[in-house]
Amino acid sequence: MNTVIFRTVAPYLASLMVLFSIFVLLRGHNEPGGGFIGGLIAASALAIYGIACGVAPVRRAIYFHPLQIAAFGLFLAAVAGLMSLAGGNAFMTGLWVFPEIGGVELALSTPMMFDIGVYCVVVGAITSIALALEEREVE
Amino acid sequence: MEAAFALLVSAYFAVSIYLLLSKHVIRMLLGVALLGNAVNLLIFTAGRLVKEVPPIIAPDASVPQGVTANPLPQALILTAIVISFSFFAFLLVLSYRAYQDLRTDDTDEMRLAEPAGEAPPPAGY
Amino acid sequence: MALASSGPMLFYLSLPFVAAILSPVLVRLAGHRGVWLLALAPLAIFAHFLSLADPIADGASFSGGVSWIPAMGVELSWRLDGLSFVFGLLITGIGTLIILYSGGYLKGHPQLGRFLAFMFLFMGSMLGLVMADNLFALLVLWEMTSITSFLLIGFDHNRRASRRGALQALLVTGAGGLSLIAAFLLIQFATGATSMSQLLASPDVLRESPLYVAIFVLVLGGAFTKSAQFPLHFWLPNAMEAPTPVSAYLHSATMVKAGVYLLLRLNPVLGETVLWETVLPVFGGATLLIGTILAIRQTDLKLMLAYTTVASLGLLVMLTGFGGERAIEAAVYYLVAHSLFKGGLFMVAGAIDHGAGTRDIRKLAGLRSAMPITFAAACLAGLSMAGLPPLVGFLAKEEIYAAIAGPDSWSILITIVAIAGNALMLVIGAAVALKPFLGSRPAALDEAHEGSVLLWLGPVVLGLLGLAAALAYGVSNRYVFSPIASAAAGLPVSAHGALALHPGLPLTLSAVTVALGALVYWRLDMARLIVAVLLARIGWGPDKGFDQAVSGIVRLSSGVTRIVHGGRLEAYMMVVFLTVAGVLAVPMIVYGELPQLPVPLTLTFYEWGVVAIAIIGLIAVMLANDRLTAIVSLGIQGFAVALIFMLFGAPDLSFTQFMVETLSVVILALVMTRLTLHKADHRPTRAKIVDGAVSVVAGIGFGLLLLSVTQVPFDASLSQFFAENSRTIAHGRNIVNVIIVDFRGLDTLGEIAVVMIAGLSILALIRLRVRRPLEADARPEGEAAPKGALENAV
Known part of the structure; x- marks a missing residue:
């Protein structure tokens, strides 16, 4: 699979897929999509990148260890749940704000933050699995 | 509609159980992968089938218009897919490591924890 | 009946437990001289009992307590009358002397503190046992005396004989405790009484109960094991493996009297029947004779005393x-x-x-x-x-x-x-x-x-x-x-x-x-000789029988384990799926809940197409003889499932399934290149037929289950709730996503934690260094070494 074309295209393809995954993640609350799907898309992007160019460039590109990303995601999801406690509500009560930035109304909420957490966990855990397996391949 | 799916689900379960009853770890893994799909399809069908209308509310409405697919089994299955995938990966790596250590994928020969002909336990105090 | 305030008595009853906690510390600080201070605890209780001597002698009784598990009628209540008074005096009075004696006997022993702690634990339990009014409090303390006795007999646990004596005592008295639990439950069932006071207040109820015989037998089961009546006497001589203070205190003066205490305590409600006045003298008399004759045989002072204790209890x-x-x-x-x-x-x-x-x-x-x-x-x-x-x-x-x-x-x-x-x-x-x-x-x-x-x-x-x-x-x-x-x-x-x-x-x-x-x-020497010859002639006793029973149980359980847990994974799987098939099929057939058949199979042609692709993929997976076919056909059925989700209004599922199948194919390809998929199935045809039959039955079972589920009216209220509130409350139009991240967010949090753990475990598995086969072979020997060392130590 280490053809020149594949190796040349792979980084761009991967970045496009990651970008698309973020799009899928953010529109998930209203259209088909969400953290699980977005995370899987990003994870396959990184897996493909790893197959094409080796694991080292992928690790350099994402900078953090995949499991660090996953742990951050779990943390983010938990914090999103805990935030409602500050207002005296039950754990995981959704909080919403609708600030208007540059004439566009944004919907920011703890469920969204939670979904981003889910995304990070899925990306991190599955990329970690894929990269670890690909690394054995190289040895 | 559901009846045809009952048939499909039967086929899924039968094939996955047949594979799980094999002695070879690799076949059992294939069985596990199929079992996940079998269960997902079972839940999906049990929540009733609706053609082509996803459970999404139109931008100008506050409740879904008309009949839509049942969202609840979908939510259950969505997470189930991801989790069964992670555990499929886990089992895969586990059997791979077992294969490396034991040099076999035959479960009859994987007897490190329960060796054949083990000495009986001490009968005294 | 005078009711004393429960405060001081509960304080005195808990004093031994306090002393148990203090004794290791005190012994560390003051050595064996610490016992002078520790002996003050039982002495204080003894003095407290003495201060109540006058009213007791006048026939008064005291009671009190605190509630413990009120819902089940269990309370820590105590009752002080003549019987518990005298027992209390014996336990604390002799206890004071024994604690002092222990200090002298085990002077300089490294575990003197632990020993004293056990002794005090026993003292507290025994005192509680004779003072307890509530039946279940009595039971708990009864078992605690068994456990502390076990700890004390096995105090010198490096010796095999000690361990044997301890285990024997625990098993015999523990079995008696079980019998007593049953007895007390029956008593409660027959009379409604949960305490001795209630029981003694209406003495004739139990004697006239149809459960009398069962209760009688079960009570004797507890009393005879504890008080070492023939043929359950054998544990008491073996308990002499304990240090002498234990023998003096538990196995002559106090604990073994617990059975007699129980009989005396229940005499007013269980006694004066033909059964009582026949069975007790017969067993007691037999124990008396056998105990004394066996005592003559012994030459060890402690064993002579032990057998006479058996006789005295008889x-x-x-x-x-x-x-x-x-x-x-x-x-x-x-x-x-x-x-x-x-x-x-x-x-x-x-x-x-x-x-x-x-x-x-x-x-x-x-x-x-x-x-x-x-x-x-x-x-x-x-x-x-x-x-x-x-x-x-x-x-x-x-x-x-x-x-x-x-x-x-x-x-x-x-x-x-x-x-x-x-x-x-x-x-x-x-x-x-x-x-x-x-x-x-x-x-x-x-x-x-x-x-x-x-x-x-x-x-x-x-x-x-x-x-x-x-x-x-x-x-x-x-x-x-x-x-x-x-x-x-x-x-x-x-x-x-x-x-x-x-x-x-x-x-x-x-x-x-x-x-x-x-x-x-x-003519003592001659008498000893005669008894010895007689015993040698018989050649078997309950003590030997106990050993045979224990090794029999070990052999039996290891045999059963070998049968049900034989180490063959396929056998376990077979049991699991046979059970599944049975559970699915049998109730539906027995209760006539089979779905209505035949059913119309209505699908459009493209839906049929997708189903056909899925089934082709399935069959290809099943028949695959090399890894490439297996991976590809697994992918095919997966994509077919994704298409099904797409056709039936589940785009989220569809996308997820597509991605997962892609990733599955990738990692399968990565791993399988190094795993050999055996060419063809290795099962013999007979096994294939059996496995096939089981899987077909289970598969049909699932299909029928699904059919019957779809043939009952659908309760959509839960889905309805999500559909109605998704936009209005949770501000989201994709109901599936709203359920995942908002309505059922807590579930999702748990699920992503699982994904995370799977990732961590896989990483750990991969990072584990591969053990060379050489090391793997060397391991059983390494395991055997400590076993051998243990044997030598014994």
Whole structure:
């Protein structure tokens, strides 16, 4: 699979897929999509990148260890749940704000933050699995 | 509609159980992968089938218009897919490591924890 | 009934447990001298009991308690009447002396602190046991005495004999505890009473209950195991593996009396029936005779005493079941006398062991000059055991003969048993108390010496108490014997014991006993030989039977384990799926809940197409003979499932399934390149047919289940709720996503944690260094090494 074309295209393809995954993640609350799907898309992007160019460039590109990303995601999801406690509500009560930035109304909420957490966990855990397996391949 | 799916689900379960009853770890893994799909399809069908209308509310409405697919089994299955995938990966790596250590994928020969002909336990105090 | 405030009594009852916690610390700070301080705890309780002596003697009883599990009628309630009063005095009084004695006996032992802690735990449990009013509190404390006894017998756990003795005691008394639980549950069921007070308040209910026989048998199961009645007596001699203070305290003076306590306590409600008055004397009499005969056989001082303890317990049970207040009275005399003299004699035996270095009666002689104080204490205790005046044992024996002597054949039989038992007991008492001290001292015992004050204080005090109780019989009758006899008989009794020679039947029988005893003592060596030959001829006993039972259970369980857990994964899987098939098919067929058939299979042609692709993929996976086919066909069925989701309004599922299948194919390809997929199935055709049949049945079962589910009306209220509130409350139009991240967010949090853990585990698995086969082979030997070392240590 280490053809020149594949190796040349792979980084761009991967970045496009990651970008698309973020799009899928953010529109998930209203259209088909969400953290699980977005995370899987990003994870396959990184897996493909790893197959094409080796694991080292992928690790350099994402900078953090995949499991660090996953742990951050779990943390983010938990914090999103805990935030409602500050207002005296039950754990995981959704909080919403609708600030208007540059004439566009944004919907920011703890469920969204939670979904981003889910995304990070899925990306991190599955990329970690894929990269670890690909690394054995190289040895 | 559901009846045809009952048939499909039967086929899924039968094939996955047949594979799980094999002695070879690799076949059992294939069985596990199929079992996940079998269960997902079972839940999906049990929540009733609706053609082509996803459970999404139109931008100008506050409740879904008309009949839509049942969202609840979908939510259950969505997470189930991801989790069964992670555990499929886990089992895969586990059997791979077992294969490396034991040099076999035959479960009859994987007897490190329960060796054949083990000495009986001490009968005294 | 006077009701004392529960405060002080609960404080005193918890004092031993406090001492148990303190003792390791105190011993670390002050060494064995710490026992002087620790002994204050039981002494304080003893003093508290004494302060209540007057009202108790006047027939009052006290009670109190705190609730523990009110919903189940369990409370920590206590009841102080004559019976628990005397037991309390024995437990704390002898306990004080034993704690002091332990300090001397185990001086410098590295685990003295732990030992004392166990002793105090036992003391607290035993005290609680006799004070407990609530039946279930009594049970808990009953079991606690078994457990502390186990810990104390196994104190020297490096020796196999200790471990065996401890386990045996625990198993036998534990089985008795189970029996007692059943008994108390039945009592509660039959009478509704949850406490002794309630039970004693209406004495006839239990006797008239149809459950009487069952309750009777179960109560005896508890009492006979604890009080070592034949044929369950064997654990008590083996319990002599414990350090001597334990033997003196638990296995003669207190714990083994718990069974007798229970019988005395329940005598007013269970006694006076034909069953009671037959079974108890028969077992008690048998135990008395067998115990004394086996005692003659022994040469170890402690074992001689242990078997006479068995015999004494038999005598107590016999008297308890004989019937009538007079027999109860005799029983309580003997109970108190036995605790005093046997506790003392055990301590003497320990002191001899300590001072002379042996407990073998054949090697001991002439110690009177080396150990004069111990000798004096031994004389007091031994004479009391022999039933000679002017000691409390004499009072007890006179009372026994006065109670049981009668003209009918039953009384004559019991009397003969009692005379034989008492005569042999006299032999042992004299042998233990006199033989080591009289005669000329052999050279081997030149080093013999008197122990410290801690070692002789206990036996001396107990001996003097035995003397005082007889000399001042007026006082002891009023404060000790009358209250306990009244409580045990269930009606006011005034004790008759007096230190006087009443010419008449009892005195004659006493004289016969002494004469018979003297005769056997004279020919002790020969008697021992006769018993030894007799036992060798029989060659089997309950003790050996216990070993056979234990190893039988081990063999049985390992055999069962081998059958159900044979190490063949396919067998386990087969069991699992057979069960699944059975669970699915059988209820549907039995209850006639099969779905209606035939059903119309209506799908459009493209839906059929997708289903067909899925089935083709499935079959290809099943038949795949190489890894590429397997991976590709697995992918095919996965994409077919994704298409199905797409066609039936689940785009989210569809995308997720697509991504997962892609990733599955990728990682399968990565791993499988290094795993060999065996060409074709290796199962023989017969196995294939069986497996195929099971899987087809299970598969059809799932299909039928699904059909019946879809044929009942659908309750959409839950989905309806999500659909209606998704936009209005949760501001999201994709209902599936809203359920995942908002409505059921907590579930999702758990699920992503699982994904995370799977990722971590996989990383850990991959990072594990591959163990070389060489090391793998070396491991079983490495495992065997510690086992061998253990054997050597044993």
